[in-house]
Every structure is written in structure tokens, then in C-alpha cells.
Amino acid sequence: MPVHVIRLGGNNINQPEIIQSLLVILKEIEQEHLLVISASEDIQQVLVSGLELICASSQTYSGLLNQLREEAQKVAQSNQLQSLPVFEQNLLPLERLLQGIQYTGDYSLALRDQVLSYAEIITTALLQDILNHHNQETSLLYPQDLGLVVSAEYGNASILRSPSIENIRNRNWDRITLIPGSFGRTSEGKIARVGERAADYTAAALASILEVDQLELWEISKSFKTADDEIIPHSAYIENLTYAEASELAYFHHSSIHPRIVEPLIEQHIPIQVFELSEGKKILKTTINSTQKQGSQNIKSVAHSDDIAILKLNGPGVGFKPGILSIVTTAFAQHQINIRSVITAQTSINIIINRNDIAKAEKIRQQLDLSSVNQIEFVSNISLIAIVGHGMQTNHGISAQLFSAVAKHAINVLLSGSGASDLVSYLIVDDADKHKAIQEIHKIFFNI
Template sequence: MKVVKFGGSSLADSQHFQKVIDIIKADKSRKVVVTSAPGKRFSGDIKVTDLLISYANAVIAGNDYENIVKSIFDRYQEIGEAYSVPADVLTSIHDKLVALPNGKYANDDYLMDAFKAHGERLNAELMAACLTSQGITAKFVDPSTAGIIVTDDPGNASVEEKTYENLGRISLGSDVLVFPGFFGFTEKGDIATFARGGSDITGSILARGFHASLYENFTDVNSIYAANPNIVDDPMPIKKMTYREMRELSYAGFSVFNDEAIIPAIQGQVPINVKNTNNPTAEGTLIVPEENFEIKSPVTGITASNRFAALYLHRYLLNKQVGFTLKILQILAKYGVSYEHMPSGIDDLTIIFDKNQLDDKTIKAMCRDIQAAVQPDNLEWIDDYAIIMVVGEGMRARIGTIENIIRPLADHDIAVHMINQGASRISIMLGTQESDANEAIKQIYNHFFN
């Protein structure tokens, strides 16, 4: 049995729906389908999720939202009418959209999550009806009915372990089960959404919960590539990679998954196949457990992220200062800030942050407090900072990999501010200026792949 997930670009309109329906028809083992909300149909279009966010904001602000509701419903109506779904299906979708402002929500965060989640929820209902109209018996499954229980953390919910017990009680008959992605229900019955890649997370949860033989994740690319095609011309497609490689690469910028999305599938040891909705016969990229993985090359992929910033401190005899780091960590805790990495030397310390959790006011206050608490000889905030990840299972057994990564950068006058090899020995992290990141990726890629 396979769990199959389709992204928003694969479900943007009736033409895209037909491709998805053909994919489901082509393989009878595709028994569980996960839908995203309809995405962009063309450049400059608006995703249904973004329209729902506008709808929620209008309700919160007390503004008129009639035109927004019409724009959202028009997207579903176009698809439904193309497949001649029963009129009561579209009526139900419209009624649920109109009723959203009348719901009872614990606060505005839960209101926003309920509105956003309906992009997926309504699209799953519609997909089940469209499949049935095409001769495939399908059933919509609401997360509340399935028992997908999540934490009380709107916008950043995590799945509760009891979800898998609940899913284990669902029998898979002849029907195709259609689940909406992106959200679950709290113990109190409130809708709460996952963070980035929410529908990917739902697919991963269902793959584990139903003990799937394969989790197929359909998107709009033929495979995952060894480097970003916007940076490297015609990069090598990755045919097979491990869970660990995918996690490391996702952390630093691979956009196919975020680094948390595949954890349930990893826990269930379910292989993942990333495939293209527009070219479903292409092999795609297979993501598998590390056990018995056949290594073909030292490096599998190279990526970078510019979402980082760094705080550099210099103080002579820093390594002799008892409690120096503790004082800094207490200040970070005071401002609710976590750090990503903290490479250090005998007189130097660099703390790397995810910029998404910081604003100018917090940075200034935090730096002021650190200066007062530990009195460094030099304190510098570095906003122009990027992290490059070079990842490959083959790096563990290969001597000289770091030299082969650094050499092409030195040959092209690209400065490296930080080097860190992970404990798993399958990744090497480099800190560079943001302005050097793309050129660094090109040079490392050329060295290993060309």
C-alpha cells in the first residue's frame, strides 16, 4: 500500500486535477491520498491558502470579506464543475467557507489556523468527489474522524503519539481514502496547523500510521538535484539518498522538504519517492534508510541558506573564563532566542542564529546585555552570513574530503569563516559571506561532479 501526497502546484485547477486522477488510476496500491490547497495556476496568481489568510485577517479586523470568499469559492467551483460533481458537494464547500467567521476560536491564532486549514480540508472533499465521478470509489477522511491529534501550538503544531494508535484502527478497504494535509485537531477539538511543509508532514504521518510500503510525494520537479538549478546549470539528479542526507540538506536550504517533514516516515522506516506530477513515469528520487545503502560517490548534494546571522566575540584567554558561555546562554534565554551552532577557539566564539526569530530591537538589546555581562575585547554582529552544507554518506570513509571542499574555494578567493563537521561525519558545514554563497556552491559542485 502506498501513501501519495500532492502539492498545491499539482492541484491548482481542473487540468492539474486530471493529472492527479490519472496518477491515482495508474496504480491500485495508491490507497491513501493527501491533498494540499490549490496553488498558483500561473505566475502572479494567488494561492488559496494566501486568500484564506486574507479572509482571516479581514474577519479579525472587522473588514468586508465578501469578495475574498467569492475568489476562494470560484477556485473550487471551477474544478468541481469540470468533473460534474454533485451540486450538494459545491454547496457544502460554499457553506463551510461562509460559516468560518461564525466559529468559536480560543484566540486569533486558532482562528487563523482554522481558516488556513480549510484550503486543504475543502480540496480533499472535492478530490474525493472528483475521483468518484471518474469511477474511482473514494472517501474523504477528516483528521478529527481519523484521530490525528496535535499539540496546542497553532501554526507550529506537532503530532501526538496517540495518533498512530488511532490510525491503526482504520481499516483499508477498497475505497481510496483522501486526507487533507497541513493540520490536525488538539485534544480540545481546535484545529492547529503544522509549520512549513505541513502537507508533507501529514503524508509522512499517514505513511507511518498505515505502515505504507512507500510514501510518494508528488511535486513539480523530476527529481531532487545535487545543487540548486538556479545556481548550477543542469545539476546532477539524485537517484537515491538516505534519510540522514535529506535531513541535513533540508536544514540548509533544500526546498523539497523541510528538515522536520519526513521524521514520521523515518520513524516508520517508510521509503519516500519524490516524483513529478507532470512526468509521473520518471523515476524521481528515492529516500531510504541508511542500512544497506550503496554509496556511489563521496558527495550527494550541496546547498546553502542565507537565513542565518552570527555574533562574533573575541576575548583573550576566553578558554580560561569559567561561566563565560553560561552567561551568554542565560541572556539568550532571557530574550527567548535559540542558537544553531557555537564554534569556538581559545580566544574566539561565534554564535550562529536563525534570523527568522530575531528583529533589530532584540539584536541590539541582546548584544548590549552580552557586552555588559562578559565584556569581550571585540563584539561584532554579522548579518551577511550564509551556511553551506556539503552532504554525502560517502564522506565518512573518504580521507581528504574537507581539503577537496576548501581547495576550490581558496582557488577562487572565497573566504571561509567557519568549518564544522557533524558528528555523523556525513556533512560538512561552512560559514561564508552571503554574497559568496552561490559562487561557493558552483565551485564545490564543479570539483565533485564535473
């Protein structure tokens, strides 16, 4: 029988209605199902912040463990559980790691990845506790025991398909196997993460290795819609997307999937199906294919991201002076600061980064020798808005429609960009103008 590969959102462990639907679905299945679990956002945040506090001597390892137990108790209460044996069992090796970090006051990138992998491990352990409570038999398989081999690029590793194939294809699967996503083991035997909350990338790699008919995503936190439904309550589900469109929307945090999800699927053209779980059924909402459907609408969605800031390097000759951008980008890469985009002019270099990297970027910037730069500033409290869909360069007037939507309502555009890709045009506005801009852009392209 064919194996089914599913990525299940870890935030659902606190959603009893979704858990009840999951239990009904799992009870009825016959084929082997691999459920790759993403981290609970709350658990991951506790681990990320706690790790830094321990190194700064602002928190003890026992205090961090207590915080994790508090998060686990919330899950227990919402699911009416009296005990969490699988969770407690998986907390023991994490405790030893945290003890060592507190003793030394520091950690390597490899050790950081090993600690943060417990965001997925703990989430998966809690899900197994829930399923065990309901007499649903499952097995928990860690990626390193699965034989998932990754590169030694800590924090942003790549899954190495060829070394992983023999380990994974020759395995006998249980009916339901739970796999914590987002990490694997390097050839040297160390844990390396493939990204933040990147369980879908792991699931896609497994789907490719096992040559499944489709990869299924169950209950992602944000569905694919024509706009954020908190801003446009009547936004519609997008029935069909291409790989490229889905990746672009993920980049803008429009949907809670990892942008690298399509990488392992491209060669085999494996489709992705996105399901919501309700009343004991899985309901198909979006299908993601490798190619564009003929006659489909060009603009698929109005996406946005608030998690951005601009580093502006100003000076009369910054666009002429060689090496300035190289110095900054090299330093940022060494400190794991992601550069989301760069827009340049002769008098200014604008580097778009994640908003929570501002403090780190400022510290690094002070250590750099940037000749020809006479003014440096950070701009935050801004939003990145994009229209996404194939045909930006072949359909005349799309950019004009985009800018007319904001111009009519006196919305100031701080930066704009198009042409780098055939499927996205974007602009940056003040946070205060975000809602109005999205509403007017959505109205023009979707007539609602």
C-alpha cells in the same frame, strides 16, 4: 488489498499537464489510495499574511476571502472549471473564524492553527473539484475526522502514534481518499498544526500506522538533485539517499519535503519513493532508505538556503559569561523563532535564524538584558551552502576540497561549520557569491 499512502504536492492544482497524468493514473488503480495533500504555496501565503492584516485592522475578513476566491479562480481557469462547489462549501467555516478574529482583533495560537489549516483544506477541496469535474470519484477526509491525534504544541505539534492507531487501522477506506495534511486534533479536541507545509510528516505517520510497504511522494516541487538546477542546469537526480541525508537536504530547503518525514518510518524502515508524473505515468526518481548503500558516493549534493540571517552578539566576554545564549534561545522559543544553528567564540555569539524573523527577533532582543554584550548586529543578504553526504568525518580531505573550491575564486567565507554531524559541512557567503561558490563546489565533487 494493501493500502497505498501518497503525499501529493498541492502546487500541482495549477499544473494541467500534471493533473492530466494524475487522472490517468487514478483511473487505472485498484487498491485503496490515500492521497495526503500539501497546501498550495499561494493559498497559504494569502492566509498567513491576511491573518496578520486583519488583526492590524489593515484588511477585512471579506477582503481575505475575496483573495482566496481569486486564487481559486486561477485554478478554475487553468483546469477549465465552471464552478467550485467543494471549495465554496469549505470556505464557510473559515469565514466564521475570520469574522470572530476581526471582531476581537486577536487570536490564540490554537485559533491561528485552526485558520491556517484551511490552506490544506482549501487546496484539497480544489483538487476534489477538479477530479469531480472529470468524473473521478473521491472522498475528502479531514484529519480530525480520521482520528489523527497530535500534541498540543501549536504550530509544531507531534503526531501521537499510539492514540491514533485504533482510529485509523480499523477504518474502511474508499478507493481514493483525499486527506488535507499538516494538522490533527489534540486530546482536548483542538486543531494543531504539525508544521508549515508538513503534509509529508502526516503521510509518513499514516504509512507507519498502516504498515505500508513504502511511502510515495508524487510531484514534490523540488526534486532531489546534486544541486539546484536553476544554478546548475545539468545537475543530476540523486537515485539513492538515506533518511539522514534526505532530512538534511530538506533542512536546507534543497527539496520540498518536511525534515520530520522520516521520524515515523525509522522503526519499521519504511522506504520513501519519489515520483514525477508525466504522460500518464509515475516515474521513479529517488529512493530514500534507512541505511547507506555500500560503495555509494559520499557527497550526494551541494545544497543551499537563502532564507537565513545572523544575529551577532559581540563583546569581550560573551563566550565566558554564563546564561547569555540561554536567555536568547528561551525568548526566541517562546515567540516561535527557529534557531537554525549557533556558532560561538569568546568575543561573539552568532545565531543563525530565518531571514523573515529578523524584525521579530530585533523586537524581542530589545527587551532582553544581555550583560557583557556591547554590540548587536543582524547580517542578512547571505547564503548558507552545504555539502551533504555520509562520511564527512571518516574521509580525509573533504573539508579541504570544499574550501579550496571557494578560495581559488576569492570567495569570502563569513562563517563555516562541520563536525556536528557526519553528513554535512557548510559555509556562509555573501548572496553575490552564491552562484559562483555553488558552481565551483559542484565542479570539484561531481566533475561537471
